[in-house]
Amino acid sequence: MIPGELIKKIRAIEIKTNKIVNETMAGAYHSVFKGRGMEFDEVRPYQPGDEIRTIDWNVSARMSTLFVKRFVEERELTVMIVADMSGSQQFGTFLHTKAELMAEVSSMLAFSAIKNNDRIGLLMFTDRVEKYLPPKKGRKHVLRVISEILAFKPSGRRTSISEALKFMSHVQKRKSVVFLISDFNDVDYEKELKALARRHDLISLVIEDRFEMEPGNLGFILAEDPESGVRTFINLGDWRLRRALHESAEQEEMKLDGIFKTGGIENVRLRTGGNYILPLVKLFKSRRSRRAEGR
Secondary structure: OOOHHHHHHHHHHHHHHHHHHHHHHHHHHHHHOOOOOEEEEEEEEOOOOOOHHHEOHHHHHHHOOOEEEEEEEOOOOEEEEEEEOOHHHHOOOEOEOHHHHHHHHHHHHHHHHHHOOOEEEEEEEOOOEEEEEEEEOOHHHHHHHHHHHHHOOOOOOOOOHHHHHHHHHHHOOOOOEEEEEEOOOOOOOHHHHHHHHHHOEEEEEEEEOHHHHOOOOOOEEEEEOOOOOOEEEEEOOOHHHHHHHHHHHHHHHHHHHHHHHHOOOEEEEEEOOOOOHHHHHHHHHHHHHHHHOOO
16 A cells, blocks of 8 residues: 555646646656557549659559558657666755655656556666566556556665666667656666667756755765765865865766767756756757657
8 A cells, every 4th residue: 555645746736847847847748759660541532742652553543543541650659767766866956856756757757758658667676686667557556656656665765777778678669758767876787778768768857956066065064975985074165175175076077978879879967956857958959859850
């Protein structure tokens, strides 16, 4: 039985994300993602400029005039959410933790998918694959996806993106839209990332907290590594330390952007406490523009 407090959280996130989908995301999502291929829709009279290859010779012979076949894109997709549930996702200094932001973004993507009659699946990982929900349709399934994310208690604390991507490649043979949601606090996953991007439509959503890029002048604090559990006192009153932390974060950001660029992987950064809708809509609009230009 689902606890009452969790039911309230699920309902609250459903109301919020459904509103976002209906008012902002549905059209952007629908116009962006390609279906699995082209399917026959109807025949219609030939018009000057139509491709000769599309002429339906059987119908044309029966009707004594030229008809062409019309095809439309097959819209049904499989959408996979691959969610990093490692210890670092519990970090957050601006209203939400990374895990809470991830839950909202995942819910919004899931509701967008079912509104478009697509199937949605979920893979949660830490330093191992923790939970896999095969893709299905329907509101009931989406609510299960949300409840699994909100109620999840991981066995591991560290991160292995490569293990998650290997598992995805094994279980998901048909080309899918894959949203990889993580803070990418990991190493040695580039090979699997690029391999998955060649087989699927991979989009990386980078979850971050502003404090990681811009540490405040808080004086001495007790800092704990959420993945290793190691604690240490640091002096954020020292401007040289704050600058060093900022420069280190910038270098990691540039390194990650380089991985995405060389792999041809689309990505967007989402910050706790910030507006995650605008960056996603911008991403979708960019994809739609490139698609219209045939790129």
